[in-house]
Amino acid sequence: MSSPDQNQEQDQKQDQEQDHKQKQEPNQERNQEPRDEKDATKEEVKEEKTEEKKEENPEEKKEETTEENPEEKKEEKTEEKTEDKEEKKIKKEEKKEEKKEEKKGSWKDFIYNPRTGEFLGRTASSWGLILLFYLVFYGFLAGMFSLTMWVMLQTLDENVPRHQDRVSSPGLVVRPHALEISYNRTDPTDYNQYTQQLHELLQYYNDSIQEQNDLCLVGEYTEQDDEPVKKVCQFKRSTLRQCSGLPDGSFGFEEGKPCIIIKMNRVIGLKPEGEPFINCTAKRDTPLQMQYFPPEGRLDKMFFPYYGKKAHPDYVQPLVAVKLLLRKEDYNVEQTVECKVEGSNLRNSDDRDKYLGRVTFRVRVSE
Template sequence: MSSNSQVQNQEPTEEPTKETNQEEKEAQGEEKDAAKEEVKAEEKEDKNEEPKEQKNEEKKEKKKEKKDEKKKDENKGSCKDFIYNPRTGEFLGRTASSWGLILLFYLIFYGFLAGMFSLTMWVMLQTLDENVPQHQDRLPSPGLVIRPHAIEIFYNRTNPSQYEQYIGELHDLLQHYNDSIQDGNDLCLVGEYTEQDKEPVKKVCQFKRSILRQCSGLPDTSFGYAEGQPCIIIKMNRVIGLKPKGDPYINCTAKRNTPLPMLYFPPEGRLDKMFFPYYGKKAHSEYVQPLVAVKLLLTKEDLDVEQTVECKVEGSDLRNSDDRDKYLGRVTFRVKVSQ
């Protein structure tokens, strides 16, 4: 009896557990189905949303294109209206009367400026002397130059082609000093300045080519180059109003142990005061500056040997030893004559 009663007591407890398990399974299945349906619904919504976004973007792009076209049309219209607006009659943004007033203003303004400029130039020109510069920036002491125009005079005396150029330069220089031309100039007082500040036409003192004697190119057309004793002509640069004090002359020395014999023409290499002062190219158009010719008396021992010669202005207040300018009052050249 006891065993039967126990069996009867156990059977009702097992049946409800089976029912609960089935209910749980059914509930879980329903939940899975619901989740699947939600996923499907979301997928459908995503699919539906994508074409909507694309359509919206396309609409926006079309609107932008229409706006850009409208702006272009407006710009074209505004450019045409700016050049000429037929409604208002404006050209480049202004009417004809406005353009007329502006042009009149600038005509008066620039005319006034041109008048002021012309007036100031005229006043300034009244203070200038056409013959003498208002301010001389040049140094008061002139420089020296030589002819032939060469620092190195190298040649073979047996080959005329090597010194023809030197001879040609000397002949060209002395053309203005021909006696036939200088006879038309004035005979001035030797050793005295030829001052003529108040005279409108300045006279020119004679300097004849024949004064240079052996270096004149008259008795010897080769100026001594053929015989190996070349002539060098030295002249001083022109400076307006220059009146050197003392008795200026040219002195040349050779840089070697023994003195180099030389001849000077005019004698002693003098630069006479009568050729000073110089009044400028316009007032003194026919002016000829004094020259000094130096003949180098080279011997057989001096041939094929380079000779360095320096010439300076001596005997006056003219400067001849400025380290910054090697041509101020002096000049240096080299000579080499080959057999």
């Protein structure tokens, strides 16, 4: 029989052994865990070494690839390129067709879009508003323009212009309307054009027409500023006598002694001072005989001033006819004649204007 003390000692030993076993078990687990981690790291190192070996031997890979047929590779590449090109062409054609369809659709939609009801990009209400705006805007502009024109016209005189752009001194013109008169006196068809122009000019000076006009005071101005209807002074065609075309319908062209009619341009309000007359001279060594109608080529003051086309509609300006008394030795020779307004304050020697107060013409008669 064992004593109780012995039993207690055995129990204590057993307890100590159990405690020792429990302490050893976690230590074993701890020792196993680092071993597993070491094995994993070893495997990773092996894999890295194998990869390095693969990278270190690219020549072997090249040799492997070169062992394959290069011709087959080239054929494969060319086939791939052609396929890529064909695919690109197809895609381009598809894009072009899509663009054309989009354009057609966009033009149709721009003209009239049935979805939104727009015509040329605007709805009916939008068109109505913009048309109303432009109607009001342009109506306002037209009204302003009409108002300004009306105000301006109220300040103007319909008979006399406020600003005259014409010169104060008139110019001279000749009839027939030609600065070079050349004809054969034995051939009527050669000078008919000249005589016809003179007849057309003098038909307004026929005595039957001029007798309806007023007899004015010779040598005095006919001033009519305050009269609403301006009277016209008589200038009868018969006062031109041999150059009137009444006794001689050829105006002296047939006999080789042509008549040239000189008239002065109209200038509104012109009142020449002194006693104006027309004087003609031939540019040659010996003087050329001439005959004036009216006598001395006078331009009477009673035909001045002129009040304008509206206030003075039946006005006729005074004329001076010059008959060139040519002789046989003057035939077939060009005669240069210059006529000027003299005896007044009218200008006749301005080098910038050769027709201001003067005129030059040439005559050549042959037989």
